[in-house]
Amino acid sequence: xxxxYTIWLRTMKxxxxxxxxxxxxxxxxxxxxxxxxxxxxxxxxLPGSENYIAFLMxxxxxxSVLFSSVFSGITIIWDKQFGFLKETLVAPxxxxxxxxxxxxGGATTAFIxxxxxxxxxxxxxxxxxxxxxxxxxxxxxxxxGISFTAFGIAIASRMEDMHGxxxxxxxxxxxxxxxxxxxxxITSLPPIMATATMLDPLTYGxxxxxxxxxxxxxxxxxxxxxxxxxxxxxxxxxxxxxxxxIRI
Amino acid sequence: xxxxxxIEHLTRRFGDLVAxxxxxxDIGHGEIFGxxxxxxxxxxxxxxxxxxxxxPSAGSATVNGIDITxxxxxxxxxxxxxxxxxxxxxxxTSWENMDFHGRLYRIPADVRNPRIDELLRLVELIDRKDDLxxxxxxxxxxxxxxxRGLLHHPAVLFLDxxxxxxxxxxxxxxxxxxxxxxxxxxxxxxxxxxxxEEADRLCNRIAIIxxxxxxxxxxxxRLKERIGxxxxxxxxxxxxRVISILSGAGFNADRGGEQVTVSLENAEQQISxxxxxxxxxxxxxxxxxxxxxxxxxxxxxxxxxxxxDVEADGKESRRIHHRAxxx
Numbered sequence: 314x315x316x317x318y319t320i321w322l323r324t325m326k327x328x329x330x331x332x333x334x335x336x337x338x339x340x341x342x343x344x345x346x347x348x349x350x351x352x353x354x355x356x357x358x359l360p361g362s363e364n365y366i367a368f369l370m371x372x373x374x375x376x377s378v379l380f381s382s383v384f385s386g387i388t389i390i391w392d393k394q395f396g397f398l399k400e401t402l403v404a405p406x407x408x409x410x411x412x413x414x415x416x417x418g419g420a421t422t423a424f425i426x427x428x429x430x431x432x433x434x435x436x437x438x439x440x441x442x443x444x445x446x447x448x449x450x451x452x453x454x455x456x457x458g459i460s461f462t463a464f465g466i467a468i469a470s471r472m473e474d475m476h477g478x479x480x481x482x483x484x485x486x487x488x489x490x491x492x493x494x495x496x497x498x499i500t501s502l503p504p505i506m507a508t509a510t511m512l513d514p515l516t517y518g519x520x521x522x523x524x525x526x527x528x529x530x531x532x533x534x535x536x537x538x539x540x541x542x543x544x545x546x547x548x549x550x551x552x553x554x555x556x557x558x559i560r561i
Numbered sequence: 562x563x564x565x566x567x568i569e570h571l572t573r574r575f576g577d578l579v580a581x582x583x584x585x586x587d588i589g590h591g592e593i594f595g596x597x598x599x600x601x602x603x604x605x606x607x608x609x610x611x612x613x614x615x616x617p618s619a620g621s622a623t624v625n626g627i628d629i630t631x632x633x634x635x636x637x638x639x640x641x642x643x644x645x646x647x648x649x650x651x652x653x654t655s656w657e658n659m660d661f662h663g664r665l666y667r668i669p670a671d672v673r674n675p676r677i678d679e680l681l682r683l684v685e686l687i688d689r690k691d692d693l694x695x696x697x698x699x700x701x702x703x704x705x706x707x708x709r710g711l712l713h714h715p716a717v718l719f720l721d722x723x724x725x726x727x728x729x730x731x732x733x734x735x736x737x738x739x740x741x742x743x744x745x746x747x748x749x750x751x752x753x754x755x756x757x758e759e760a761d762r763l764c765n766r767i768a769i770i771x772x773x774x775x776x777x778x779x780x781x782x783r784l785k786e787r788i789g790x791x792x793x794x795x796x797x798x799x800x801x802r803v804i805s806i807l808s809g810a811g812f813n814a815d816r817g818g819e820q821v822t823v824s825l826e827n828a829e830q831q832i833s834x835x836x837x838x839x840x841x842x843x844x845x846x847x848x849x850x851x852x853x854x855x856x857x858x859x860x861x862x863x864x865x866x867x868x869x870d871v872e873a874d875g876k877e878s879r880r881i882h883h884r885a886x887x888x
Contacts, residue, residue, distance in 0.1 A: 319664040327652045396648035400709075403614060404665040405637035 320414025372495025385419030386465015420458030450525025463552035570620035582773035595764035641710030651695035700731035791828035
């Protein structure tokens with residue numbers, strides 16, 4: 314645990330100092346929320362009574378957690394390139410401890426960025442009617458953070474440098490986000506896209522957060538929890554396995 | 562008495578390339594031991610194996626009495642290492658880098674904090690303890706890395722090209738600093754370098770390594786004695802002609818890069834005979850210099866090349882080596 318804490322501590326120190334990164338990564342969900350939300354609020358009518366902004370909020374929170382957690386995971390490539398990873402790997406600690414430390418650290422930073430979006434959402438109409446249910450949203454944010462940081466570490470373990478980063482973001486992470494049901498109700502999608510959405514692990518995160526924030530969701534929150542927990546265990550296991558095989 | 566490091570038939574292959582080829586030797590406690598050789602000679606590979614970062618293909622070794630393949634974690638606890646490339650976190654302060662290391666090696670806070678303070682004083686960075694490492698110069702970073710390598714009181718400290726890329730002044734400073742450290746702390750220090758004069762000044766013993774093999778190992782003084790006498794370096798437009806004339810006259814002349822080197826007893830008195838011989842044959846000579854043998858000359862006499870020549874040739878083989886490392 315002490316090693317996990319040590320690596321977590323380092324991640325947090327770096328996070329607090331990278332103000333431009335924080336601003337950069339929360340700006341996109343905020344823009345989407347404001348422009349899409351207010352722009353489409355008047356013209357989009359959803360089945361059910363909620364307005365479009367309220368529908369978007371869970372997705373934007375999930376987006377913020379998703380992108381920053383994948384990014385945190387992938388930054389171990391920088392540690393590899395700038396040599397710092399050697400310092401960690403030559404210490405008398407196990408690779409698993411290092412990997413878990415990186416995952417917990419990345420997930421924490423991603424979680425904090427999700428919280429920032431949540432807090433900002435309070436100013437544009439988010440209502441906290443049930444604090445206990447809010448904790449459910451936190452739980453789902455944490456799970457998205459852990460699973461996708463581990464996912465990022467798994468990818469980073471197989472990458473030589475940052476060249477592939479943009480590719481991963483555009484062709485892997487963005488589709489994961491776009492298909493997650495963050496923008497549209499699943500029932501209004503054509504069958505093929507609806508199937509793709511149901512196969513996307515992030516969908517269960519978005520719906521879990523939706524349940525936490527609004528009290529209703531398109532998928533049963535318990536199913537969301539089971540699926541997302543399974544995904545988290547799988548990515549953590551794969552990430553730990555691939556990280557153990559890193560050669561520097 | 563057990564050795565600080567004991568190496569037996571250690572070998573490492575990367576595909577077809579034999580980076581380290583069946584080396585065996587011992588390093589005593591408290592020794593400053595230099596591994597000398599051109600880039601790509603196998604120095605870093607040897608170090609990586611001793612530091613348990615790389616598995617040997619064959620052979621075995623113990624560090625501080627601990628087997629490198631049997632108990633890597635035990636080896637890691639008893640060594641400190643300063644890598645050839647920088648391995649600091651630039652976004653952290655020098656204190657935080659030390660603190661991270663101390664926690665990683667599970668040094669309790671009441672021991673850790675005073676020790677970090679003491680070491681930062683030792684490397685004269687205490688005034689900069691709260692500054693981010695990215696604001697540090699190359700020399701400061703090196704000093705910080707050495708301090709960090711000492712934090713957990715290792716029995717053996719590995720320094721891989723610790724002065725590479727530093728200006729001469731910083732280099733001198735660092736070497737005298739390392740010498741002091743070895744004296745005061747009594748730890749065994751293993752250094753790789755290709756700066757011959759530095760190794761000469763600092764190391765108790767030196768192994769010259771080339772193409773993965775140890776080609777000579779002794780104290781710097783004894784290595785130089787093997788040359789016999791002084792070294793005369795002749796620069797001439799036609800070095801081959803100079804060699805053939807001097808060899809014909811019974812001199813011990815060798816090609817060293819673009820120059821000719823002649824080893825000569827009492828060179829100050831003997832040199833006139835050499836010059837007479839050259840002028841009789843009307844050979845043009847640009848310059849002649851006499852000097853006491855250096856490790857550079859030792860390297861030349863053992864490999865037939867100066868270390869600079871090997872470096873120039875080394876580019877291609879390094880690329881091959883690099884490719885081999887990736888697979």
